[in-house]
Amino acid sequence: MHLVTFSNLFPSSVMPVHGAFVYERMRRVVAAIGCRWSVVAPVPEVVWPLRRGIYKQWSHVPLREQWQGVDVYHPRFRHWPGMSQRRQAAAVAAGAKAVVRELLASGDGVLDAHYLWPDGVAAAKLAEELAVPFTLTARGTDVNVLAQDSILAARIGEAAGRAHACMAVSDALSKGFAAACQLPDSLVVTVRNGVDLERFAPGDAIAARRALGLPESGRIVISVGRLVPVKGFDVAVRAVRELPDTKLILVGDGPERSNLAALGGDHVRFLGALPPDKVAMAYRAADVFVLPSHREGWPNVVTEALASGLPVVATPVGGIPQILGGEQPEAFLGALVPIGDTAGFTVALQRVLDGQKHTKEVRAYAERYGWQEPVEQLVKVFRNAGGEVVE
Secondary structure, three states: OEEEEEOOOOOOOOOOOOOHHHHHHHHHHHHHHOOEEEEEOOEEEOOHHHOOOHHHHHHOOOOEEEEOOEEEEOOEEEOOOOOOHHHHHHHHHHHHHHHHHHHOOOOOEEEEEEOHHHHHHHHHHHHHHHOOOEEEEEOOHHHHOHHHOHHHHHHHHHHHHHOOEEEEOOHHHHHHHHHHOOOOHHHEEEOOOOOOOOOOOOOOHHHHHHHHOOOOOOEEEEEEOOOOHHHOHHHHHHHHHOOOOEEEEEEEOOOOHHHHHHHHHHHEEEEEOOOHHHHHHHHHOOOEEEEOOOOOOOOHHHHHHHHOOOOEEEOOOOOHHHHHOOOOOOHHHEEEOOOOOHHHHHHHHHHHHHOOOOHHHHHHHHHHHOOHHHHHHHHHHHHHHOOOOOO
16 A cells, blocks of 8 residues: 655745644654555645745755655746635645655555645545545644634535545544535544653753743743744733743744744743754643643644653643543643633743642643544554555
Protein backbone atom coordinates (compact mmCIF):
# COMPACT_ATOMS: atom_id res chain seq x y z
CA MET A 1 0.00 0.00 0.00
CA HIS A 2 1.10 3.54 -0.79
CA LEU A 3 -0.30 6.02 1.76
CA VAL A 4 -0.38 9.58 0.44
CA THR A 5 -1.05 12.23 3.08
CA PHE A 6 -2.70 15.30 1.58
CA SER A 7 -2.72 18.49 3.65
CA ASN A 8 -1.44 22.05 3.81
CA LEU A 9 -0.60 21.21 7.43
CA PHE A 10 2.85 19.68 7.17
CA PRO A 11 6.36 20.87 8.06
CA SER A 12 8.85 22.08 5.47
CA SER A 13 12.43 23.28 5.44
CA VAL A 14 11.08 26.84 5.44
CA MET A 15 8.34 26.35 8.06
CA PRO A 16 9.66 23.48 10.20
CA VAL A 17 6.99 23.53 12.93
CA HIS A 18 3.99 24.15 10.65
CA GLY A 19 1.65 21.16 10.92
CA ALA A 20 4.17 19.14 12.92
CA PHE A 21 1.25 17.36 14.62
CA VAL A 22 0.26 15.72 11.32
CA TYR A 23 3.82 14.49 10.81
CA GLU A 24 4.02 13.13 14.37
CA ARG A 25 0.76 11.24 13.94
CA MET A 26 1.31 9.78 10.51
CA ARG A 27 4.97 8.78 10.89
CA ARG A 28 3.92 6.44 13.70
CA VAL A 29 1.04 5.00 11.69
CA VAL A 30 3.25 4.36 8.67
CA ALA A 31 5.90 2.69 10.83
CA ALA A 32 3.24 0.39 12.32
CA ILE A 33 1.82 -0.55 8.91
CA GLY A 34 5.18 -0.81 7.16
CA CYS A 35 3.91 0.83 3.97
CA ARG A 36 5.26 3.37 1.51
CA TRP A 37 4.46 6.97 2.48
CA SER A 38 4.47 10.23 0.54
CA VAL A 39 3.09 13.65 1.39
CA VAL A 40 1.43 16.23 -0.84
CA ALA A 41 1.29 19.60 0.93
CA PRO A 42 -0.13 22.19 -1.50
CA VAL A 43 1.17 25.75 -1.23
CA PRO A 44 -0.84 28.90 -2.02
CA GLU A 45 0.67 31.05 -4.74
CA VAL A 46 -0.28 34.71 -4.76
CA VAL A 47 0.68 37.52 -7.12
CA TRP A 48 3.86 39.30 -6.03
CA PRO A 49 2.28 42.53 -4.69
CA LEU A 50 0.36 40.38 -2.15
CA ARG A 51 3.36 38.20 -1.32
CA ARG A 52 3.87 39.43 2.23
CA GLY A 53 4.03 37.81 5.65
CA ILE A 54 3.16 34.13 5.54
CA TYR A 55 2.66 34.25 1.76
CA LYS A 56 6.27 35.35 1.39
CA GLN A 57 7.32 32.35 3.50
CA TRP A 58 5.18 30.04 1.38
CA SER A 59 6.87 31.33 -1.78
CA HIS A 60 10.22 29.98 -0.56
CA VAL A 61 8.98 26.43 0.09
CA PRO A 62 10.59 24.05 -2.46
CA LEU A 63 8.47 22.12 -4.93
CA ARG A 64 9.84 18.87 -3.59
CA GLU A 65 11.99 17.90 -0.62
CA GLN A 66 12.59 15.21 1.94
CA TRP A 67 11.38 15.90 5.46
CA GLN A 68 12.71 13.51 8.10
CA GLY A 69 13.05 10.83 5.42
CA VAL A 70 9.64 11.22 3.75
CA ASP A 71 9.15 12.59 0.23
CA VAL A 72 7.11 15.80 0.43
CA TYR A 73 5.66 17.56 -2.62
CA HIS A 74 4.49 21.18 -2.55
CA PRO A 75 2.47 21.83 -5.73
CA ARG A 76 1.25 25.40 -6.15
CA PHE A 77 -2.31 26.63 -6.48
CA ARG A 78 -3.47 30.14 -7.30
CA HIS A 79 -4.89 31.97 -4.31
CA TRP A 80 -6.37 35.44 -3.83
CA PRO A 81 -6.28 36.23 -0.08
CA GLY A 82 -9.69 37.15 1.25
CA MET A 83 -11.41 36.64 -2.08
CA SER A 84 -11.21 33.00 -3.14
CA GLN A 85 -12.23 30.90 -0.13
CA ARG A 86 -15.16 29.15 -1.81
CA ARG A 87 -13.03 28.39 -4.88
CA GLN A 88 -10.05 27.07 -2.97
CA ALA A 89 -10.84 23.35 -3.13
CA ALA A 90 -11.06 23.40 -6.92
CA ALA A 91 -7.83 25.40 -7.13
CA VAL A 92 -6.00 23.04 -4.78
CA ALA A 93 -7.20 19.97 -6.69
CA ALA A 94 -6.11 21.46 -10.03
CA GLY A 95 -2.69 22.41 -8.69
CA ALA A 96 -2.04 19.01 -7.09
CA LYS A 97 -3.61 16.72 -9.70
CA ALA A 98 -0.46 15.85 -11.66
CA VAL A 99 1.57 15.01 -8.56
CA VAL A 100 -1.19 12.92 -6.95
CA ARG A 101 -1.86 11.04 -10.21
CA GLU A 102 1.82 10.15 -10.50
CA LEU A 103 2.08 8.99 -6.88
CA LEU A 104 -1.05 6.83 -7.09
CA ALA A 105 -0.42 5.42 -10.57
CA SER A 106 0.25 1.93 -9.19
CA GLY A 107 -3.38 1.64 -8.09
CA ASP A 108 -2.64 0.46 -4.54
CA GLY A 109 -2.85 3.87 -2.87
CA VAL A 110 -4.95 5.55 -0.20
CA LEU A 111 -5.34 9.32 -0.05
CA ASP A 112 -5.20 10.54 3.56
CA ALA A 113 -6.56 14.10 3.86
CA HIS A 114 -6.19 16.31 6.92
CA TYR A 115 -8.24 19.53 7.29
CA LEU A 116 -11.64 19.45 5.64
CA TRP A 117 -11.54 22.62 3.56
CA PRO A 118 -10.00 23.04 1.12
CA ASP A 119 -7.73 20.00 1.55
CA GLY A 120 -10.34 17.34 2.27
CA VAL A 121 -12.73 18.35 -0.49
CA ALA A 122 -9.85 18.68 -2.97
CA ALA A 123 -8.61 15.21 -2.01
CA ALA A 124 -12.12 13.80 -2.46
CA LYS A 125 -12.28 15.21 -5.99
CA LEU A 126 -8.88 13.74 -6.89
CA ALA A 127 -9.69 10.38 -5.30
CA GLU A 128 -12.89 10.12 -7.35
CA GLU A 129 -11.06 10.93 -10.59
CA LEU A 130 -8.30 8.40 -9.80
CA ALA A 131 -10.65 5.73 -8.36
CA VAL A 132 -8.76 5.39 -5.06
CA PRO A 133 -10.12 5.35 -1.49
CA PHE A 134 -9.66 8.39 0.72
CA THR A 135 -10.08 9.39 4.35
CA LEU A 136 -10.88 12.73 5.98
CA THR A 137 -9.64 14.06 9.32
CA ALA A 138 -11.08 17.21 10.91
CA ARG A 139 -8.69 19.19 13.06
CA GLY A 140 -10.32 22.34 14.41
CA THR A 141 -10.89 25.57 12.50
CA ASP A 142 -12.11 23.58 9.49
CA VAL A 143 -15.18 22.61 11.55
CA ASN A 144 -15.38 25.44 14.09
CA VAL A 145 -15.11 28.26 11.52
CA LEU A 146 -15.11 27.19 7.87
CA ALA A 147 -17.91 24.62 8.08
CA GLN A 148 -20.19 27.28 9.57
CA ASP A 149 -20.48 28.58 5.99
CA SER A 150 -23.44 26.61 4.64
CA ILE A 151 -21.96 26.33 1.14
CA LEU A 152 -18.65 24.98 2.41
CA ALA A 153 -20.49 22.66 4.83
CA ALA A 154 -22.50 21.20 1.96
CA ARG A 155 -19.34 20.59 -0.06
CA ILE A 156 -17.63 18.96 2.91
CA GLY A 157 -20.70 16.84 3.64
CA GLU A 158 -20.84 15.58 0.06
CA ALA A 159 -17.16 14.59 0.23
CA ALA A 160 -17.65 12.94 3.63
CA GLY A 161 -20.43 10.78 2.25
CA ARG A 162 -17.96 9.22 -0.22
CA ALA A 163 -15.00 8.84 2.17
CA HIS A 164 -13.79 5.47 3.37
CA ALA A 165 -13.58 6.98 6.85
CA CYS A 166 -14.31 10.35 8.47
CA MET A 167 -12.38 11.20 11.62
CA ALA A 168 -11.93 14.07 14.05
CA VAL A 169 -9.40 14.56 16.82
CA SER A 170 -11.87 15.12 19.69
CA ASP A 171 -15.42 14.14 20.61
CA ALA A 172 -16.55 17.77 20.43
CA LEU A 173 -15.09 18.11 16.95
CA SER A 174 -16.71 14.85 15.80
CA LYS A 175 -20.11 16.12 16.90
CA GLY A 176 -19.47 19.51 15.30
CA PHE A 177 -18.37 17.90 12.02
CA ALA A 178 -21.52 15.78 11.85
CA ALA A 179 -23.84 18.62 12.85
CA ALA A 180 -22.39 21.25 10.52
CA CYS A 181 -22.48 18.93 7.51
CA GLN A 182 -25.80 17.22 8.41
CA LEU A 183 -24.21 13.80 8.71
CA PRO A 184 -25.16 10.92 11.02
CA ASP A 185 -23.13 11.10 14.24
CA SER A 186 -21.98 7.53 13.62
CA LEU A 187 -20.24 8.55 10.38
CA VAL A 188 -17.54 10.55 12.19
CA VAL A 189 -15.18 8.65 14.48
CA THR A 190 -12.96 10.25 17.10
CA VAL A 191 -9.28 9.37 16.80
CA ARG A 192 -7.46 11.60 19.25
CA ASN A 193 -3.90 12.73 18.94
CA GLY A 194 -1.23 11.27 21.16
CA VAL A 195 1.63 12.76 23.10
CA ASP A 196 5.29 11.75 23.01
CA LEU A 197 5.72 10.59 26.61
CA GLU A 198 9.48 10.37 26.28
CA ARG A 199 10.05 13.87 24.91
CA PHE A 200 7.51 15.54 27.21
CA ALA A 201 8.28 14.57 30.78
CA PRO A 202 9.04 16.27 34.11
CA GLY A 203 12.65 17.29 34.68
CA ASP A 204 15.05 19.70 36.33
CA ALA A 205 13.27 23.07 36.35
CA ILE A 206 16.34 25.10 37.34
CA ALA A 207 18.48 23.54 34.59
CA ALA A 208 15.74 24.24 32.05
CA ARG A 209 15.46 27.86 33.16
CA ARG A 210 19.20 28.36 32.88
CA ALA A 211 19.28 26.83 29.41
CA LEU A 212 16.48 29.12 28.23
CA GLY A 213 17.79 32.25 29.94
CA LEU A 214 14.82 32.47 32.31
CA PRO A 215 14.96 33.67 35.94
CA GLU A 216 15.83 30.84 38.32
CA SER A 217 13.64 32.22 41.09
CA GLY A 218 9.99 33.17 40.99
CA ARG A 219 6.99 31.47 39.47
CA ILE A 220 6.49 30.80 35.77
CA VAL A 221 3.20 30.42 33.90
CA ILE A 222 3.66 29.10 30.36
CA SER A 223 1.59 28.94 27.21
CA VAL A 224 2.40 27.66 23.74
CA GLY A 225 0.74 28.59 20.48
CA ARG A 226 0.46 31.04 17.62
CA LEU A 227 0.09 34.59 18.94
CA VAL A 228 -3.31 35.38 17.44
CA PRO A 229 -6.48 36.82 19.05
CA VAL A 230 -8.40 33.54 19.09
CA LYS A 231 -5.89 32.09 21.57
CA GLY A 232 -6.92 34.66 24.19
CA PHE A 233 -3.38 35.32 25.39
CA ASP A 234 -4.37 38.84 26.43
CA VAL A 235 -6.45 37.24 29.21
CA ALA A 236 -3.41 35.30 30.41
CA VAL A 237 -1.30 38.47 30.37
CA ARG A 238 -3.85 40.43 32.41
CA ALA A 239 -4.19 37.57 34.91
CA VAL A 240 -0.45 37.18 35.43
CA ARG A 241 -0.04 40.92 35.97
CA GLU A 242 -2.12 40.49 39.14
CA LEU A 243 0.05 37.69 40.54
CA PRO A 244 3.09 38.47 42.69
CA ASP A 245 6.51 37.17 41.71
CA THR A 246 5.10 35.57 38.54
CA LYS A 247 6.02 35.78 34.85
CA LEU A 248 4.19 34.55 31.77
CA ILE A 249 6.35 32.78 29.18
CA LEU A 250 4.91 32.60 25.67
CA VAL A 251 6.29 30.11 23.16
CA GLY A 252 5.29 30.93 19.59
CA ASP A 253 5.09 33.86 17.21
CA GLY A 254 2.31 35.75 15.49
CA PRO A 255 0.76 39.13 14.78
CA GLU A 256 -0.33 39.72 18.39
CA ARG A 257 3.21 39.73 19.77
CA SER A 258 3.65 43.52 19.88
CA ASN A 259 0.21 44.05 21.48
CA LEU A 260 0.90 41.42 24.11
CA ALA A 261 4.33 42.88 24.81
CA ALA A 262 2.83 46.34 25.35
CA LEU A 263 0.11 44.90 27.58
CA GLY A 264 2.41 42.72 29.67
CA GLY A 265 5.61 44.74 29.99
CA ASP A 266 8.06 43.05 32.34
CA HIS A 267 5.50 40.40 33.26
CA VAL A 268 5.86 38.62 29.89
CA ARG A 269 8.79 36.92 28.14
CA PHE A 270 8.65 35.72 24.54
CA LEU A 271 10.66 32.67 23.46
CA GLY A 272 9.43 32.67 19.85
CA ALA A 273 8.73 29.52 17.85
CA LEU A 274 10.82 26.63 19.18
CA PRO A 275 11.56 23.10 17.96
CA PRO A 276 9.85 20.31 19.93
CA ASP A 277 12.81 19.52 22.21
CA LYS A 278 13.09 23.18 23.24
CA VAL A 279 9.32 23.32 23.82
CA ALA A 280 9.68 20.32 26.13
CA MET A 281 12.44 22.16 27.99
CA ALA A 282 10.21 25.22 28.35
CA TYR A 283 7.48 23.10 29.98
CA ARG A 284 10.03 21.77 32.47
CA ALA A 285 10.94 25.34 33.40
CA ALA A 286 7.35 26.24 34.32
CA ASP A 287 4.96 25.78 37.25
CA VAL A 288 1.59 25.83 35.44
CA PHE A 289 0.26 25.87 31.87
CA VAL A 290 -2.45 28.29 30.73
CA LEU A 291 -4.60 28.26 27.57
CA PRO A 292 -7.41 30.87 27.38
CA SER A 293 -8.49 29.93 23.82
CA HIS A 294 -11.83 30.86 22.30
CA ARG A 295 -11.91 27.60 20.34
CA GLU A 296 -9.79 24.46 19.91
CA GLY A 297 -9.84 21.03 18.32
CA TRP A 298 -7.60 18.72 20.35
CA PRO A 299 -4.84 21.03 21.61
CA ASN A 300 -1.70 18.93 21.77
CA VAL A 301 -0.11 21.55 24.00
CA VAL A 302 -2.46 20.54 26.81
CA THR A 303 -1.42 16.88 26.75
CA GLU A 304 2.23 17.92 26.37
CA ALA A 305 1.96 20.11 29.46
CA LEU A 306 0.26 17.34 31.45
CA ALA A 307 2.90 14.84 30.37
CA SER A 308 5.49 17.33 31.63
CA GLY A 309 3.78 17.28 35.04
CA LEU A 310 2.14 20.71 34.74
CA PRO A 311 -1.41 21.46 35.89
CA VAL A 312 -3.53 23.22 33.26
CA VAL A 313 -5.76 26.28 33.58
CA ALA A 314 -7.78 26.63 30.37
CA THR A 315 -11.13 27.37 28.80
CA PRO A 316 -13.70 24.57 28.40
CA VAL A 317 -13.61 24.57 24.60
CA GLY A 318 -13.11 21.83 22.01
CA GLY A 319 -11.34 18.77 23.34
CA ILE A 320 -9.98 20.41 26.51
CA PRO A 321 -12.71 19.12 28.87
CA GLN A 322 -12.31 15.67 27.31
CA ILE A 323 -8.56 15.75 28.00
CA LEU A 324 -9.04 16.89 31.59
CA GLY A 325 -11.73 14.33 32.33
CA GLY A 326 -14.83 16.53 32.26
CA GLU A 327 -16.17 20.01 32.88
CA GLN A 328 -14.97 19.85 36.52
CA PRO A 329 -11.49 18.31 36.48
CA GLU A 330 -9.75 16.98 39.56
CA ALA A 331 -8.15 19.88 41.44
CA PHE A 332 -4.62 18.55 40.98
CA LEU A 333 -5.07 18.74 37.18
CA GLY A 334 -5.88 22.45 37.22
CA ALA A 335 -9.13 24.24 36.35
CA LEU A 336 -11.50 25.25 33.54
CA VAL A 337 -12.45 28.92 33.34
CA PRO A 338 -14.99 30.61 31.01
CA ILE A 339 -13.74 32.38 27.88
CA GLY A 340 -12.57 35.93 28.58
CA ASP A 341 -12.91 35.65 32.38
CA THR A 342 -9.71 37.41 33.44
CA ALA A 343 -10.67 37.42 37.13
CA GLY A 344 -11.45 33.71 36.96
CA PHE A 345 -8.07 32.96 35.38
CA THR A 346 -6.33 35.07 38.02
CA VAL A 347 -8.02 33.16 40.87
CA ALA A 348 -7.41 29.74 39.29
CA LEU A 349 -3.74 30.44 38.57
CA GLN A 350 -3.25 31.81 42.09
CA ARG A 351 -4.81 28.67 43.60
CA VAL A 352 -2.64 26.34 41.57
CA LEU A 353 0.57 28.30 42.18
CA ASP A 354 -0.04 28.58 45.91
CA GLY A 355 -1.04 24.93 46.28
CA GLN A 356 0.96 21.76 46.67
CA LYS A 357 2.67 20.45 43.56
CA HIS A 358 1.33 17.18 42.16
CA THR A 359 3.88 16.58 39.42
CA LYS A 360 3.87 12.79 39.68
CA GLU A 361 0.08 12.56 39.80
CA VAL A 362 -0.33 14.84 36.78
CA ARG A 363 2.24 12.87 34.82
CA ALA A 364 0.57 9.57 35.72
CA TYR A 365 -2.76 10.94 34.51
CA ALA A 366 -1.21 12.07 31.21
CA GLU A 367 0.15 8.61 30.41
CA ARG A 368 -3.30 7.58 29.17
CA TYR A 369 -2.71 9.88 26.18
CA GLY A 370 0.24 8.07 24.63
CA TRP A 371 0.23 7.14 20.96
CA GLN A 372 -0.56 3.41 21.16
CA GLU A 373 -4.36 3.63 21.10
CA PRO A 374 -4.79 6.14 18.23
CA VAL A 375 -2.11 4.42 16.15
CA GLU A 376 -3.89 1.07 16.53
CA GLN A 377 -7.16 2.70 15.43
CA LEU A 378 -5.55 4.30 12.39
CA VAL A 379 -3.70 1.17 11.32
CA LYS A 380 -7.06 -0.63 11.07
CA VAL A 381 -8.60 2.25 9.11
CA PHE A 382 -5.84 2.38 6.52
CA ARG A 383 -5.39 -1.35 6.15
CA ASN A 384 -9.13 -1.71 5.53
CA ALA A 385 -9.02 1.18 3.07
CA GLY A 386 -6.18 -0.56 1.28
CA GLY A 387 -8.22 -3.72 0.82
CA GLU A 388 -7.21 -5.78 3.83
CA VAL A 389 -9.92 -7.18 6.12
CA VAL A 390 -8.96 -6.10 9.63
CA GLU A 391 -11.36 -6.51 12.54
